[in-house]
Amino acid sequence: MYKVAKLIISSYSKKEKISADDIDNLFSMLYKNGQILNNWIIEKYNDRFEARVTTTDEDSLDSKYFNKYITNQIKKFKVGIEIIADDALASDSCHCKEHSYYIISVFPNDMTSPIICGDCGREIPLIRIPYLFNEEEHYSILTFQSIYNSVDNLWMNSLSDRFSKRQIIDPKSQLNIRGLEIREELEKKTQRPVYLLISNPIGGYFEFKKNNKNLDSCPNCGGDFKFLKNGFVDKVCDKCRMAFITHEEK
Ligand SMILES: [Zn+2]
Ligand SMILES: [Zn+2]
The missing domain is CATH 3.30.70.100 (Alpha-Beta Plaits)
Known part of the structure; x- marks a missing residue:
């Protein structure tokens, strides 16, 4: 807590x-x-x-x-x-001793850790995450979180639809490429699988039908998803190390 x-x-x-x-x-x-x-x-x-x-x-x-x-x-x-x-507004964080896998997921406008435990689905405070690259602090992760939030705010406020939407949903966007570099480094340091959550479909209520079409194969390699039960995410591409959440289609 x-x-x-x-x-x-x-x-x-x-x-x-x-x-x-x-x-x-x-x-x-x-x-x-x-x-x-x-x-x-x-x-x-x-x-x-x-x-x-x-x-x-x-x-x-x-x-x-x-x-x-x-x-x-x-x-x-x-x-x-x-x-x-x-902190009355905070939810509890992960207390698992070990994590079988991790997910990098930035919750829009959230200031807490973007590293999620695959087993309990709760965030892991950054003090329990190894430093990445040659840093002695969590600069890369926190900067990625801050940039992600800025792009998401642009999207939510519709100031730059096409640019911000592509940054968020496309696995090959600069934003997601940076997330994937951090993912790869965290996997090296933890020796456990680390997935980057790709927010595709993007969700939200803006042009609901268009923005909530669920994927049936990996948008990066075209391969089949592995489906997970009771996880924070429900499907992953093991090859690309990307995770996805299925949205309810109305
Ligand atoms: Zn946990
Ligand atoms: Zn893939």
Whole structure:
């Protein structure tokens, strides 16, 4: 369950002044490391700063998860951390010990992890996902999520139908090619199958019939789907490592 945490940040001595930018930088680093969500608030008081952040679990702000950037930055101040409540709007995340496969799926406008456990269908907090490429943070995954959300917003608001629709539904679009590079790297690091969810059909209520035609073969290779029961997705192409969700046709 996602939690709300309160952080109290003060200087080691009265002479030292803390800059709010330094604190903001620390939170950017914690966000890129998957330890908090992108929604912090920093409050200024005479002798200290206080901040509210959303974090993924009871222990997800522990120093054992820090990368070298955070370890250096946090040395600049005295920091007290307290978990104060559950995040009332958040759903629970995955607690499976192992995952037989993973799905990369960006929920439009969602700020939490886009990596889904194939077994329970819940998201896996990024602190439990290995770093990709040569990063020491989750920069690639979070950037992909942010770009995906931007394209999806364009589509939902119909500002650029053809471009944004193609980016989302076509396995060969630049957006999905980036998703597939991340997929391949995550599969290498986890040694488990990782599928990219291709949102085809695209869903939504806009031109419902046209946009909700379900596929009967893989749009990338033309091969047969493997059908899954009770999963987060219901069909995959094992060869292309793409996953799909069948939409109810009206
Ligand atoms: Zn799970
Ligand atoms: Zn295929």
